[in-house]
Structure formats: C-alpha cells, structure tokens
Amino acid sequence: MESLVAATSASLPRAAFSPSSSSRTPSVLRAVVPGSGNAAARGVRCAAAKDSVFYELEHDEMFNSAEVFQWESGKSINAIAAAQGIRIRRLCRPRYPSEGTGADRAVPRNILEQIIWDKEVEVSQRKAKKPLQKVIEAAQHAPPPRDFVGALDTAHRRNGVPALIAEVKKASPSRGVLREHFNPVEIAQSYQKNGAACLSILTDEKHFQGSFENMETVRNSGVKCPLLCKEFVIDIWQIYYARSKGADAVLLIAAVLPDLDIKYMLRICRNLGMTALIEVHDERELDRVLKIDGVQLIGINNRSLETFEVDTANTTMLLERRGDIIRNKGILVGESGLFTPEDVSYVHNAGVSAVLVGESLLTRDDPGRAIAGLFGKELLR
Numbered sequence: 001m002e003s004l005v006a007a008t009s010a011s012l013p014r015a016a017f018s019p020s021s022s023s024r025t026p027s028v029l030r031a032v033v034p035g036s037g038n039a040a041a042r043g044v045r046c047a048a049a050k051d052s053v054f055y056e057l058e059h060d061e062m063f064n065s066a067e068v069f070q071w072e073s074g075k076s077i078n079a080i081a082a083a084q085g086i087r088i089r090r091l092c093r094p095r096y097p098s099e100g101t102g103a104d105r106a107v108p109r110n111i112l113e114q115i116i117w118d119k120e121v122e123v124s125q126r127k128a129k130k131p132l133q134k135v136i137e138a139a140q141h142a143p144p145p146r147d148f149v150g151a152l153d154t155a156h157r158r159n160g161v162p163a164l165i166a167e168v169k170k171a172s173p174s175r176g177v178l179r180e181h182f183n184p185v186e187i188a189q190s191y192q193k194n195g196a197a198c199l200s201i202l203t204d205e206k207h208f209q210g211s212f213e214n215m216e217t218v219r220n221s222g223v224k225c226p227l228l229c230k231e232f233v234i235d236i237w238q239i240y241y242a243r244s245k246g247a248d249a250v251l252l253i254a255a256v257l258p259d260l261d262i263k264y265m266l267r268i269c270r271n272l273g274m275t276a277l278i279e280v281h282d283e284r285e286l287d288r289v290l291k292i293d294g295v296q297l298i299g300i301n302n303r304s305l306e307t308f309e310v311d312t313a314n315t316t317m318l319l320e321r322r323g324d325i326i327r328n329k330g331i332l333v334g335e336s337g338l339f340t341p342e343d344v345s346y347v348h349n350a351g352v353s354a355v356l357v358g359e360s361l362l363t364r365d366d367p368g369r370a371i372a373g374l375f376g377k378e379l380l381r
C-alpha cells in the first residue's frame with residue numbers, strides 16, 4: 001500500500017488527475033513525473049511516497065497554505081490524525097522515530113481499529129489485483145449515479161417523517177448474524193416497495209458478511225432507490241470501486257479520516273456525481289466536519305463504533321448543542337439503534353430529516369413490511 005502523508009494518506013492516483021484526460025476527472029491534483037521542473041517550482045513533495053512522485057496542486061480553493069504546511073510538516077498521518085482527536089491508528093503507514101518501535105501497535109485498541117487494520121490489508125491486496133487506473137476506467141462505465149440527497153429530500157417532504165435509508169446487512173460485529181436466510185435483492189426490493197427512499201448496502205466482508213457483489217446485484221436488479229456503499233473507506237480506490245459497482249453514495253467516517261482526507265474524498269465524490277455521508281459520533285467530530293465546505297449529508301451515529309454502545313440521546317444531545325449551524329449545512333441523518341415509532345420521532349424532533357436503520361428491520365420476517373411498524377404508518381413512494 002502506498003504510504004503518503006495528509007491528503008495523500010488517501011493514496012493519490014499517479015496520473016488520474018491529468019486535467020486533459022477527461023472533463024470528469026478531478027482538478028484537485030495533478031501527478032507530475034519527478035524532474036519535470038514545474039512540479040518542483042509549485043508542487044508539493046510527498047515525502048513518504050515510496051517512488052518520490054511529485055504532486056502538483058492546481059487552481060484549487062480547497063487546499064490552503066496551512067494544509068500544505070501540514071503536508072510538509074514531516075508528521076506522520078497518525079500524528080496528524082491524533083492532533084485532530086482521531087484515536088484510530090493506521091498500521092500500513094510509515095513510522096517515524098518519535099512513534100516508537102511499533103511493538104505497542106500490535107494489538108488493536110478496539111473493534112473499529114481492528115476493522116481498519118484489516119481494511120488496510122484488504123485494500124492493498126485488491127489494489128494489487130486491480131490498480132487504481134483500471135478502477136477509474138471501470139467507474140466511467142458504471143450506470144449513471146442517482147441523486148441520493150434529492151431522494152431523501154423528496155421522501156421527507158412527502159411523508160412528513162424522516163426519509164428512510166434502509167440497510168441491507170447480514171451481520172455485524174456487535175450483533176452477530178442478523179438474518180440467516182439473506183437474499184440482498186429480495187430485501188432491497190421489499191424495502192423499496194414499502195417506501196424506503198434510499199438503501200445502504202454493507203460491503204465489508206470480514207466483519208459484516210457483506211460484499212461489493214451484493215451492491216452490484218442490487219443495482220442490476222432493477223431497484224431504483226439510490227444506494228449507499230457502507231464501507232470503511234480509507235483510500236480513494238474504494239470510492240472509485242464503489243462507483244464502478246453502481247454505488248451512488250459512500251460513507252466517510254470522521255472517527256477514521258483526518259480532515260484533509262475527508263476534503264479530498266468529498267472532492268472525488270463530487271466529481272463522480274456521488275454523495276458522501278459523513279458520519280460523526282461526538283461533538284469533536286461534528287465540529288471538525290462543520291468546518292468542511294461542501295458537506296451535504298451528516299450522519300449522527302448513535303452507536304459508538306469503538307465501544308458499540310448505543311444511545312439515541314446522542315443525536316439529541318449533539319443537535320441541541322450545534323443545531324443551528326448544523327441545520328444550515330444540509331441533511332442530517334440519525335443512525336443506528338432505532339426500533340420504534342417513538343425512537344424515530346425522538347430523532348426527528350431533534351432535527352434529523354432522514355434515518356438509517358438496519359437491525360430492527362432485518363430481524364423481522366419481511367424487512368420491508370416492518371417499515372410501517374417502525375414509522376407507525378405506511379410510507380408512500
């Protein structure tokens with residue numbers, strides 16, 4: 001796996017950003033061959049890049065000088081992340097002498113850290129099989145992206161209750177297998193028929209028994225709802241891959257990604273016509289995300305991914321404290337642990353206009369028909 005710093009922790013594609021390659025390619029960064037002169041003049045050196053590729057920043061309002069300084073500071077991604085309050089450490093990162101020998105890193109501190117370490121290995125293996133450039137090309141041939149935010153907005157207005165993002169998830173580390181007989185297409189069709197605005201498809205295999213194949217089969221089954229790729233994104237490769245499998249949105253977890261990665265990934269999503277759902281769990285994460293331009297969807301997870309504790313009061317608490325700023329930002333999504341119409345109206349009253357629900361639907365015989373029970377009424381499409 002490439003080991004770059006700051007924004008480059010998301011693994012920059014080497015030539016993916018050449019402005020001439022396509023009108024759809026991002027203009028954020030342009031890969032420049034070392035020694036090509038102009039790179040050295042205006043470019044930023046990714047000190048940790050194995051092959052010393054230079055990347056040139058181009059007419060980009062997103063990266064200000066403070067951020068470039070951050071790149072050049074020589075700090076490791078873990079040090080930068082820690083300064084932002086991120087507790088999840090990366091394993092496949094360059095180590096700096098100040099970070100010790102690494103012996104203290106052998107044991108993950110919590111389940112989220114374990115998932116991320118596994119994900120780093122998985123992504124590097126997948127990239128070895130299918131390099132970024134190939135995935136970018138595949139993404140260009142995917143079915144056109146659907147309007148995730150628009151679908152939530154319309155459903156919320158139509159029904160007067162939060163729009164539903166219904167989750168297609170076989171298992172989770174906190175709950176084990178939720179559904180023995182698991183047919184993603186059947187579940188997705190039933191959700192759609194019963195008024196879900198959008199669907200969330202788990203793609204992590206190791207901890208959630210999901211897959212990108214599930215994403216692809218649901219997309220090809222005729223289901224019209226926009227699809228969220230529920231993945232632990234640590235690398236832009238995964239975003240292009242998700243798009244190539246038909247995803248319309250991706251999850252970005254603030255507990256895992258430093259600010260610069262979020263900004264960079266948001267930019268890639270925008271260029272691909274995708275939506276990013278940025279997930280926060282606490283005030284510090286929320287404050288970081290509120291400072292980032294271009295965020296359209298913020299998810300407040302009632303479950304801590306580090307401890308698995310679920311508390312629906314989390315949404316209310318965060319929104320009480322930051323409500324006014326956050327409501328002007330875009331759509332808010334209440335995530336996890338919602339089981340009853342009271343739970344849904346509790347988070348609705350707190351200010352969310354969409355909810356993300358898995359377990360309480362998936363554990364019922366017919367997950368789609370369970371929707372009316374969750375909202376206390378049938379949802380119209």
Ligand SMILES: O=P(O)(O)OC[C@@H](O)[C@@H](O)c1c[nH]c2ccccc12
Pocket residue numbers: 167169230231279301335336337338356357358359360
């Ligand atoms: O099954 P629940 O409690 O209704 O939760 C759904 C969803 O919020 C949860 O699956 C989730 C929220 N954020 C995540 C990040 C990764 C994996 C899963 C999740």
